[in-house]
Every structure is written in structure tokens, then in C-alpha cells.
Amino acid sequence: MGNQSFEKKNAIKHVSRLKVLSFVLFLSVFAVNAMADTSPIVTGWVEKVAIPEYNLTLKAKVDSGADSSSLHAVSIHRFTKNNQAWVQFRTQDGIAIQKPVLRIVHIKTKTKGTQAREVVELPICLAGQLTTVPVNLVDRGHFSYPMLIGRSAMEGKFLINPNQKFLTEPKCGSVSRKTS
The missing domain is CATH 1.20.5 (Single alpha-helices involved in coiled-coils or other helix-helix interfaces)
Structure with a gap:
């Protein structure tokens, strides 16, 4: 036992x-x-980005050399709504957008010295990841791409393959209107 x-x-x-x-x-x-x-998700140095709120897809340069992100905007007008600063602008294909101004930044440029720009928050879809990104508004008509994604939007989420373009798809929801 x-x-x-x-x-x-x-x-x-x-x-x-x-x-x-x-x-x-x-x-x-x-x-x-x-x-x-x-x-991190590996992206190319150029990717398609969706702005689902406006059913818009556009090409963006993914640039680790830029800290902030920017979006092509024309007809930029500030106004006050409910005692808060707002901005109205149009995208390259004429979509009118109104957003609260997050802040004003002063960006150094090669030709104009320092330029004051409005910053708004936009939910964007990059590589299947939906994230809200602060973007400054500027006429990017003389650039090849209407949007620039800076490193602050990529931090901890994305790596860039500088030898490739369009490695991902911006599939975060339904987006049908296309622009370049």
C-alpha cells in the first residue's frame, strides 16, 4: 500500500x-x-491611400524624410464655427471638405522660407490599416503625388522599401472614386 x-x-x-x-x-x-x-507592414515609396470618409483614393509618396503628412488642397479658407477655427478646401478633383483646424504649423520650404499651413485630422487607409493622421494643407499641384505620408504617421506601423512602388492596397472599406 x-x-x-x-x-x-x-x-x-x-x-x-x-x-x-x-x-x-x-x-x-x-x-x-x-x-x-x-x-511593421512593408510599403513601397509610393502607395495608394484611401480617405474613406470622402470615398477618395489617391497616390501618396511615403517619405521617412518628412516628419509630417500633407495633402494637396486648393481654395483654402479659414472660418469660425461654434467658436472654433475651421477650414474649407478642395482636393485636386474638386471634392469640398470642411474640417476643424487642429493647429497651424510653420513649414520651411526651399523657395518661400517659412509657410503657415492649417493642419486637420483625416482618417486614412494605408496598406489595409485605418488610422487618423494629422495632415497639413498645401497646394501640391507642382508635385507628382497629391499626398505625402510623413514618418509621424508611419511610426511603429510601416517600413518603406525604397526600391518598390504599390506593394499594398488601401482596403479598409468601400472606396470607389479614384484620382491620381
């Missing part, structure tokens, strides 16, 4: 160790999957 009791205690210890090992294995697998889910 003493021998059976000893074997029973060993069996219980063995089962307990198996439970602990199983739990540790589960946590390890969970941790690896969690880390895989947070790894």
Missing part, C-alpha cells in the same frame, strides 16, 4: 508538471502570435 501511495503522488506531480508545461507552451505560442501581429 505504501508503494501505491508513492506512485499515486508521483502521478499527481507528473500531471501537475504537464499542466504547467502546457500552460507555458500556450503562453509562448500566444506571445509569438502577438509579436507577429504587431510587426
